[in-house]
Amino acid sequence: MRDDKTAFGGCGFFGGFLRRVAVAAAVLAVCAPAGAEGVGRGALLSFSCAACHAPAAATGNGGIPSLEGRGAGFIAAALRDFQSGASESTVMGRIAKGYDDDEIDAIAAYLGRKAQ
């Protein structure tokens, strides 16, 4: 027995998700690369973020916040607070400790570029 629904196309687990992602894709997510100029250091450091932080239209309740629309200052401060433990977290503290000051600035500049 099988049906031909897909995870996001059907009415099941993630119902309605596909339509919302389609809208998000039209404006492109903050984590998505920005064209050929984006193949720099900030982009390469930031690509990992998109594996958990979805476009705003694709995030679910109680889930992981989108980074869309967040400015560089916000992102840099958030990463430093996770790193120091000033912000409580489940996993972000463990991840933020993997980046030095320069790298945090590069990530923040890349992810925050749209909000500038």
Add this chain to the structure above:
Amino acid sequence: MKRRTFLTAGAAALAGSVLPAHSARAGKARGRVVVVGGGFGGATAAKYVKLLAPEVEVTLVEQNREYHTCPFSNLVLGGELPLSGVRHGYGALSSRYGVRVVHSAAAQVGEGKVVLADGSEVAFDRALVSPGIDFHFDKMPGYSAALAEKIPHAWKAGAQTALLRRQLEAMPDGGTAVILPPANPFRCPPGPYERAGMFAHYFKKAKPRAKVLILDAKEKFSKQPLFEEGWALHYGEMIEWRSAEAGGKAEALDAKTMTVETEFGEEKADVINYIPPQRAGQIAHDSGLTEGDWCPVNTITFESTLRPGVHVIGDSCVAAKMPKSGFSANSQGKAAAAAIVRALSGEEPIAPSFANTCYSFVTPSHGISVAAVYRSDGKAIQSVEGAGGVSPKEAGADFRRREADYARGWYRAITADMFY
């Protein structure tokens, strides 16, 4: 054409709003990229090459029209998700991003061309191969590829997942389901243990006298203290794990009598989930990309050290210390896409950074994780010291629930990153 109009409009909108003024420059990358394999590595890489360099022609060769993710397939086994909940299609890669998707098996990566099963060829300037795993079906006496229809591995999601779920449903209360995880390295190190919890989650509701027995080829496993803490909390004695030395090492299977032979005696089972040892996908072996079971690569560009111009990512490549996980493959797919675009532009590679966060469910509302950040030192990929690690022990129900929620958020995000 409509697609063309959409892409052009999209690119224009992008340039207007996103490009930082100081570095804005039209991409000069040109050429043809063929990606073989549309899983976590290949789908991601195909999409990112198009995003980074829209002028590059990208062809994705994938034999299946729909893809079932291994991540979250244990929830299908536990009765928490229908199989359609882990099913994805390739439509958006084609319509939204301009990837040419060819649904055909690939036979070989030749010189400058990928040869398809029907003998036709797709020419490339750079190839990216992400074939996942194939199995060693001949390492366990009494087992064979054909017996996977009776003793499913369910280590590639889809029909095997559905088969194993049906077997669990048909199992009598009081029965035993045996899981036989392989030795390292293998795809998804915490996967067999998440699976044990999802079996138990289903049994607890539907057949409370049933048992899950893990007969392991190893002495320890990923996130072990967290799994054991969670199992004891939620399932009491229902899950038993035996290390290789404590009699866990299986020496033979008998599919007729449904018996597992170990050094310490025979275990009778109602369901056997044998996860065979693994190797790079067959096409990697057929294309001269392997040394032993796996594919050696430059850990900055993922270009094969054996075949210039051909990149290998995901479970097939040697990327230790990154685990063989969907997250790793996604992370490598982006790094390889960037390396390919830079190479096609005549630019030197930039050392990437990688991440991996593996969430596992103990119950649908009890999540645990292991995370790491990685860098290449030019030879191997190392985890950044002082970062990463596993969820804390004795963290409390609220922490576990948040990680279960985040696991679901991760699944949405990463599948959106790959396919939508």
